[in-house]
Amino acid sequence: MTRPLTETIVRVRSLPTERTPQRLDPLGVQSAWLLVPLLGIVAVGYAVASTLWHRDELRNPVLAVAAIALLALVAVVAILRTHPGLAPIGRWSHLAIVGFALVSACLFQSAIWGRNERIQDDWGQIAVALLLVAMPLYRPIAEVLVVAVVCALVLGTAAALQAPSLAIATSPLVYATVAATPVLALACGGAGYAWTMTGETLRWREQARGGQARLDGELRQVAERMVAQERTTALNAEAVPFLSGVLAAGRIGDDDRATAARIAERLRRDAVESVDRSWLTETLALALARRGVDPTSAEASARVTDPDRLDRVLSEEQRAIVGAIVATVAALPGLDPRSPRIVVAEPEHPVFLLTARVRLSRRRLRQELVPFLSALRSVSMEASMRAVGDTLTVRFAYPEGRRR
Structure with missing residues (x-):
């Protein structure tokens, strides 16, 4: 984790937050x-x-x-x-x-x-x-x-x-x-x-954090098994047939060298992408998986632009609400599944932009998203949405005052 990002996380999480029901349980107070x-x-x-x-x-x-x-x-x-x-x-x-x-x-x-x-x-x-x-x-x-x-x-x-x-x-x-x-x-x-x-x-x-801590080890093992399974699948799909063909032929030709280099490069790239996939990338990929989008594809990783990994700034409460917003957008009936994108910028003042093409009325969009945007505002973030034509833009960021 880079020094500027660490400083940003410490700054935004160390500022005092009012302990009110609206900030601690925004959706409950809405009701x-x-x-x-x-x-x-x-x-x-x-x-x-x-x-x-x-x-x-x-x-x-x-x-x-x-x-x-x-x-x-x-x-x-x-x-x-x-x-x-x-x-x-x-x-x-x-x-x-x-x-x-x-x-x-x-x-x-x-x-x-x-x-x-x-x-x-x-x-x-x-x-x-x-x-x-x-x-x-x-x-x-x-x-x-x-x-x-x-x-x-x-x-x-x-x-x-x-x-x-x-x-x-x-x-x-x-x-x-x-x-x-x-x-x-x-x-x-x-x-x-x-x-x-x-x-x-x-x-x-506190009980939820305790339960999560107890499950961390198990979840880590599950994640390791999933990554290993993905690598094994990739090997079985391409590398193993190639090696079997070389073994059967009994010799290595120039074409085989080029094929081996191409397979090695692809496996290396997939491994790097698996390590570098951020929380936002995984959240959006899993949300769109219900719309038939392959969550392991390179396209899924390219939907999120967060070079500074600013998603780490989000607290547990903020992540829960952002995850709900992403899932809600991904489930909208008029959504083009290929259109959702998330861009994160400004390390000193993290700003998140979620865009998508949705053929849905503005009233329906507000009905679906406003409760979650209000919840984000209740946990010390700015949040807004704009619908122009079939383009939906959801913006959430840390207020200017949080930089001081």
Whole structure:
């Protein structure tokens, strides 16, 4: 392994990665995305109902309507931003979603300030809590809990300040607790689920690595037997008949020398290709084998251009997703089996381009590939696809920021 490649591998794998369910189990979190639209609808619906219940207490109906409109906009943004096609969700997106939800809650409190009779049926704390409950799937647990504490303090303070005008006379601390409890409770509930999910995922990975380590020896022996079988087949197909013919003739002619040199060169070239075949080459060759393409042919090796062997930069998780992308492209119904190519370049900033000719609608291509592209983005890579005519291009790379 060359020094530049070693440095690249160390650099991209040593950078810290957020330990969130979305990054550790991107496909699993994709299946849970429907929870976000459901929570958004419930939050907006409850806000509308609560505002109607408070209609006799409204000091500023326009402000109340503006609060609901802002909450609805926040819900839409949350639904879109957490969609698998835009993964992963960053810190600023998280803060913006929850922050504007908190602003909408404060607007509603302003609309009923001084006339509010009960804190219990205000919608602000419920709406904020519902949006927070899903965030631990996408953001680190500590970050979500800090945001929840800030929201609870703001809403609790607003509730405490309204104590003199509320129908039930009690300590402001009680009202602060009533307003803060839903936010903290739901945020902690979501954090607990994410903590369990993260722990189970990491535990499963450790078990998988242990099983793989135990199988390494056996797999190596199987690979050695397969290579030996390939070499034996090549010898039986060409070298053995030639040698038998020479032995039967009892002499070696000029043509025999040329034939022997040609056979030796072919065997040497096949042996070198077997040693030099990269993981990407093997993955693409095996995927196309189901389409009738010989995985041991020279053409199969030529489909991948990776002179620097940058496929070694990919982590285990990234390899699993890239392998799924390659297999999915190879299985597309309108694929020309002779067209798939993979080009890897830029050792300092590894970029992978998968191209193929596919007669399939763009909608169908997105339906097949977007989940895997989202999964790649969840494990700290850029990923995109483009379909122009019958040419499909899938690009995945390490972001610019990972070079620093």
